[in-house]
Amino acid sequence: MDKNGKKIVSYANGPSLEEINGTVDVPQTTSFWKNLIAFSGPGALVAVGYMDPGNWITSIGGGAKYGYLLMSVILISSLIAMLLQYMAAKLGIVTHMDLAQATRKYTGKKLGFVLWIITELAIMATDIAEVIGGAIALNLLFGIPLLMGVILTIFDVLLLLILTRLGFRKIEAIVMTLILVIFVVFLYEVIIAQPNIPDMLKGFIPQKQVLHHGELTMALGIVGATVMPHNLYLGSSISQSRKYNLQDEEHVAHTLRFATWDSNIQLSVAFIVNCLLLILGSALFFGHGDELGTFSTLYNALQDSSIAGAVASPLLSTLFAVALLASGQNSTITGTLAGQIVMEGFIHMKIPTWARRVITRGLSVIPVLICTIYFGANEQALDNLLIYSQVFLSLALPVSMIPLVYFTSSEKIMGKRFKNKPLIIVAGCLCTIILTILNIDLIIETLMHI
Template sequence: MHADSARSRARLIQPANGPSLQEINGTVRTPDAHAGFWRTLAAYSGPGALVAVGYMDPGNWVTSIGGGSQFGYLLLSVILVSSLTAMLLQYMAAKLGIVTGMDLAQATRAHTGRRTGFVLWIITELAIMATDIAEVIGAAIALHLLFGMPLVVGVILTVLDVFLLLLLLHIGFRKIEAIVVTLIATIMVVFVYEVIIAQPDLPAVFQGFVPQAQILEPAQLTLALGIVGATVMPHNLYLHSAIVQSRDYAREDDAEKRRAVRFATWDSNIQLSAAFVINCLLLLLGAALFFGVDSDLGTFSSLYNALQDSSLAGAVASPVLSTLFAVALLASGQNSTITGTLTGQVVMEGFIRMRMPLWARRVITRGLAVIPVIACTLIYGGSEQALDSLLVNSQVFLCIALPVSMVPLVWFTSSKRIMGTQFANPRWVTMLGWLATAVLTVLNLKLVWETITALL
């Protein structure tokens, strides 16, 4: 009876184009059920790091540091709530992939027609392009700050990361995960050092994690909505549901799937906690050094210069701080080389059931992302302000794509028909999922409206 039920669920949604990310599906070995907790966790750790990259990309940096410089430690509670929401949604994405054997794109396509699948693919591709634009801008500005490289040259050089990706794919997925973890650790070490030097007000820090009514005031609320609305990246939900299947757990054994879900959740929450810490460090840096200072810190260059300006950063200002900031920015930008390409493959194969070589996929995606950045750079004479404006406007596509990914995710993982009774979300998880979907969708629609009215 139990086996028949499992087979019945499996027939509900079947991938027509084979397993998700077939090249890496089931390639990472995991220990048997008798292995210890830490050994098993080590085997399942990795996918969470690739997902966490999206929660600390260059697009969030100016917002977090700006929030600290404008309002001190007030918005730490917003980062906390946003991170908890992200953990909930990524847990659902991982569970969907492990239990059904399908990523979110495949599952969505299985419940829609061909035309609808094509439209959803276009929307999601635009979101991936928007994310890639942010990473291109971050990496180009980092190269400019570190080596004095013209922005146009830096943008063009980001196309060369295609060769880096091809090299990484040849050394194995496990090593790719290790490289991403190393880059994340680099970013964290840099900002831990800078925050220690900045000496934040610890009592005020702890108070900042408690939501306060002051957040609802217009100026604070606008920035708070920006932090929340930009936290959950839709492409991460597709990516996570695919890469958790890189582990070789027994696909037909419910006990094995429960074990895989458990450790995938541990991995995700640990890595997202690291992203939470980094985002908090960014805000702490802005609050400790620049709160109350009358200065425009709206661009990466202004932040870089402020960190070595004693009139702004005080006695701790030094070229070392600014250089480390640029190094961390470059590391953040390079992480997208891996995650953006893998996500693009997932949505293309899932929504329109089309396959192409990864090098071609990467050239097309990065090429399309580079074109508007180069055009903007040339038209505005290499102005970083113009690039930052492009970065902000590119986030509109992320807003549009968000409900396209979140609504089916919550629906699928809450369905006993699809997930089975033991894997479907409990009622309280379902309620939190729909609440998060509604709130984030409203916030992102508000951001879209504000962007449109600002352009008119």
């Protein structure tokens, strides 16, 4: 604190994502809409993680097996995501440290290293879903063999390097465009599917049936695929991309306000996309849930009239593959950035930007390559790898959530004005406890079926 009682914050081993941090100008205006436009972007990169290929099987499968029952699970997961991302953005904007930097600073070198390993595995697990989704999309659209598709995903990193040189706003614009593609594709397919609107709306009301064994397992899968740890690190870092005066509390509050608006709007889009996925599964595939365990079977089902009914067509299948490719590309960009944030923040490893991103991507591609080479063109093997990768996400989520809630609730770290209010603290603690218990259960369920 300075002599006036204001908190003075210093960088933890330099700013997070130094080539992006504080590079985007914002207008000096009181216009709400101009400010919202200027601050829009980081929320889109965060939202990508909540509608990546890892969500697709669980959401569509949930609809195909249980109809609209699990709509309430998507709603609750999205509200939790909004709360956590608000805290992540606040940590970054107020302290000018991302979650990895703050965790390392307040836990020490040894524990920080252990937490880095866990988080790195979680990011690899997340990236595995993007690699698999991208490779399968290339196979479905262009007939490219899965092994070649996996190898091609490595070059996504080169695209990110080029985009970074063009400016962070260019990355945001491309991500938002790809999100729009995904949204439009699934909105069109759901309209064509003609869902039962009253049943759909009823699904947002939690039912006791969700607690039954099969429904609960699927619900846990949806939660695990929706709330992912790497997004908390990403959100706490890219929230610092706008230029603002850290020593001016009013300016900090202004930045936090519009960062929160941006995050909540984009996460609302992610919520709608996940709802569309479940609605599509329910409207077209209800009763065929056990037949739709892979991306290829979903692709084929969309043009099979015996499953999808009269609306089945090759166009629906092609649009599905296009959306899958867009989702994989989007998640590649954000996953690679998250890997860089975690590596720099936890172990203070300073290597060239291109090397950091190649290493992060390379580590994620290796297990997919091994699986593809060993099992050949067996997509089911890749989908099993995707499911098992969720174990690491389940393990890493509490490791991310507990420090986040603690740091943002601390007056010493956040200052009196910006520390979490009592209601936020209670909500954050409840979410952490519940999700930790659910994720432990998910780990046990997954390991029991290996």
